[in-house]
Amino acid sequence: xxxxxxxxxxxxxxxxxxxxxxxxxxxxxxxxxxxxxxxxxxxxxxxxxxxxxxxxxxxxxxxxxxxxxxxxxxxxxxxxxxxxxxxxxxxxxxxxxxxxxxxxxxxxxxxxxxxxxxxxxx
Numbered sequence: 124x125x126x127x128x129x130x131x132x133x134x135x136x137x138x139x140x141x142x143x144x145x146x147x148x149x150x151x152x153x154x155x156x157x158x159x160x161x162x163x164x165x166x167x168x169x170x171x172x173x174x175x176x177x178x179x180x181x182x183x184x185x186x187x188x189x190x191x192x193x194x195x196x197x198x199x200x201x202x203x204x205x206x207x208x209x210x211x212x213x214x215x216x217x218x219x220x221x222x223x224x225x226x227x228x229x230x231x232x233x234x235x236x237x238x239x240x241x242x243x244x245x
Contacts, residue, residue: 125182128241133175135241136234140166143233144226166230169208173227174234177204181235198235205231 141163148154148162181200185193208231209224 124245128238128245129175129178131245132178132234132238132241133170135237136174136230137163137166137170139233139237140170140230143229169227170230170234173204173208174230177201177231178234178238180204181238194239197239198232201231201235202228205229 141159144162144166145154145159148158177200181197184200185196188196205228206224209227212227213220213223
């Protein structure tokens with residue numbers, strides 16, 4: 124059941140990130156809303172290679188906790204790794220700027236939120 128939750132979380136998170144970024148770029152740069160496919164494709168490997176393992180790690184590290192303490196610890200784990208992933212991307216000169224760090228933190232928070240909602244539903 125955990126693999127189904129992580130898979131659904133991965134797909135939903137990637138889609139939500141693509142939608143959010145598409146709207147942001149449409150507002151700030153006037154780009155087309157049709158860019159969602161491009162942004163979905165761009166977000167896909169990052170969420171798969173960083174977000175999913177971090178989510179599994181979060182589950183492992185918080186398995187002995189319950190309720191609010193588990194939620195807070197899981198949120199912190201996702202946020203820290205989102206921040207670190209953004210820093211690595213910027214430092215390795217793949218992309219530039221504070222925007223990337225903020226985007227990876229937001230993506231991590233979206234993944235955490237989706238995973239928490241799915242945890243209660245599945």
